[in-house]
Amino acid sequence: xxxxxxxxxxxxxxSLIIRLALEELGLPYETVLVDRSKNAQRSDNYRALNxxxxxPVLETPDGAIFETGAILLWLGDRHQxxxxxxxxxxxxxxxKWMFYASNTVHxxxxxxxxxxxxxxxxxxxxxxxxxxxNLISSLDMLERLANEGHPWxxxxxxxxxxxxxxxxxxxxxxxxxxxxxxxxxxxxxHLLHLTECCEAxxxxxxxxxxxxxxxxxxxxxxxxxPPEGSAI
Numbered sequence: 541x542x543x544x545x546x547x548x549x550x551x552x553x554x555s556l557i558i559r560l561a562l563e564e565l566g567l568p569y570e571t572v573l574v575d576r577s578k579n580a581q582r583s584d585n586y587r588a589l590n591x592x593x594x595x596p597v598l599e600t601p602d603g604a605i606f607e608t609g610a611i612l613l614w615l616g617d618r619h620q621x622x623x624x625x626x627x628x629x630x631x632x633x634x635x636k637w638m639f640y641a642s643n644t645v646h647x648x649x650x651x652x653x654x655x656x657x658x659x660x661x662x663x664x665x666x667x668x669x670x671x672x673x674n675l676i677s678s679l680d681m682l683e684r685l686a687n688e689g690h691p692w693x694x695x696x697x698x699x700x701x702x703x704x705x706x707x708x709x710x711x712x713x714x715x716x717x718x719x720x721x722x723x724x725x726x727x728x729x730h731l732l733h734l735t736e737c738c739e740a741x742x743x744x745x746x747x748x749x750x751x752x753x754x755x756x757x758x759x760x761x762x763x764x765x766p767p768e769g770s771a772i
Contacts, residue, residue, distance in 0.1 A: 545569040546599035551751040551766035555596035560703045563743035577770040609642035612700040634692040648674045686730035706738045706758040735759040
């Protein structure tokens with residue numbers, strides 16, 4: 541355990557969502573690069589923190605936490621910001637969509653990035669096609685949700701769900717390189733507006749500085765030029 545929050549990250553990986561949350565909360569934290577070019581996420585030292593060998597990990601006074609959604613919930617609950625508190629009548633609605641983002645949207649997105657981790661070579665194209673159809677359905681649902689006036693999504697105050705969704709919208713526009721024609725954010729105007737609101741915040745500016753991202757990292761993303769490490 542550590543008294544200091546320590547984020548194990550790689551540029552333009554899911555750790556960026558945690559960085560945004562830490563910045564929004566105004567918390568001091570350290571970063572430790574997980575060098576994906578050397579498969580550092582599969583090293584024994586890293587797996588001692590996250591046996592699944594995935595990024596991110598946040599070391600906390602309560603121990604090392606992995607899984608993006610779990611880290612976001614821990615941060616939000618610990619500091620009573622960026623999400624409805626446990627006693628709120630809005631908590632259930634928030635949680636179901638938070639888990640939907642993590643368990644369904646993010647999972648389908650990973651299938652489009654790493655089909656070789658899920659199926660044999662002969663089935664990879666079909667998996668990508670199916671996953672992208674699922675993503676379009678999910679984006680349609682999130683577009684409707686963003687127009688319903690919930691305070692915990694696309695509302696006047698930023699939430700961890702906002703941060704999670706805009707990061708995934710960035711990745712849909714960028715990855716895999718030269719294979720993103722299926723995605724056009726203008727099809728979902730409320731989600732486009734959400735990206736513009738989030739990237740206007742100081743947390744996004746801090747992200748861009750730290751991970752070598754161009755302005756408008758969510759609404760008009762470009763591949764990063766990180767000062768250290770590799771996004772792939």
